[in-house]
Amino acid sequence: MTTYILSLVFAVIWVAVTGSATLHNLIFGFALSTLSLWIVREQMSARGYWQRMGRFLSLLALFFKELALSAWKVAVLVMNPRMELKPGIFAYPLTVDRDFEITLLANLITLTPGTLSVDVSQDRRTLFVHAIDCSDAEAVKRDIATGFERKIMEAFR
Template identity: 60%
Template sequence: MTSLFLINILLALAWGAVTGSFAEVNLLFGFLLGTFALYIIREQVGTSRYTRRLWQIVSLALLFVYELLLSALRVAVIVLRPKIELKPGIIAYPLTVDRDFEITMLANLITLTPGTLSVDVSDDRKTLYVHCIDVPDKQATIDDIKNGFERKILEAFR
């Protein structure tokens, strides 16, 4: 998997050399072109898993941007209300992810989303404690994380 990523980077650099421009946008285009080339020959060289994983990582990034915008809008609405009625709380989120990298990524994605903050991970690494600015329904918040960030992390890195 790592060797295919390096091949893709080499294809991007080759694209930069052929076009005579090593600008970031041109190298990104070369990387995408290399990904497409690896996708075309996926059956011959066995790159189908690489291209699928790359798409899943992009999908995770797009979900993060969507959740970032949505939660920023929610926090802005809360702040702009004349009367603020909140139910802040700390929820104990049961983790499905079990690798350190996955737990760290989930905790960081939650923390980077406005209105939420990862507070701690239990010693057995089975529970993540998350502070939320407004928790009207704890189970709905847990389900949102489980069906959103955690599911995308599992798809992208397993």
């Protein structure tokens, strides 16, 4: 049932994107979205899909907030006439263990103020993060653990 509703929503988005609101185009969009949903059907079959939607949206909101904040922080740092940098790479112990979640966390970390994920260890337990201000790595680690990582756990577990 949710699949049909989703394909209908996607079809409407398709009509909006292509910009021609004819019946043919709507049907074509519907066929296209049904096909693409059929391709990802195994990932979709998880239970509690709609409940997670809310948490997922809150993760998205957090993401945009952090993006704006980090662009601002970089701006302030760069425009400061005396740049005092203490860059460095620290190891962050991961709690999430699935590939998909690690990818998401790494991307989010890259967009947080002053941090950039560099590499993941072979056993997927540690994420190496480059920080522009590494004088207090423990505080940064705590921020990530209580912020993004917890949100990801809420949204996808």
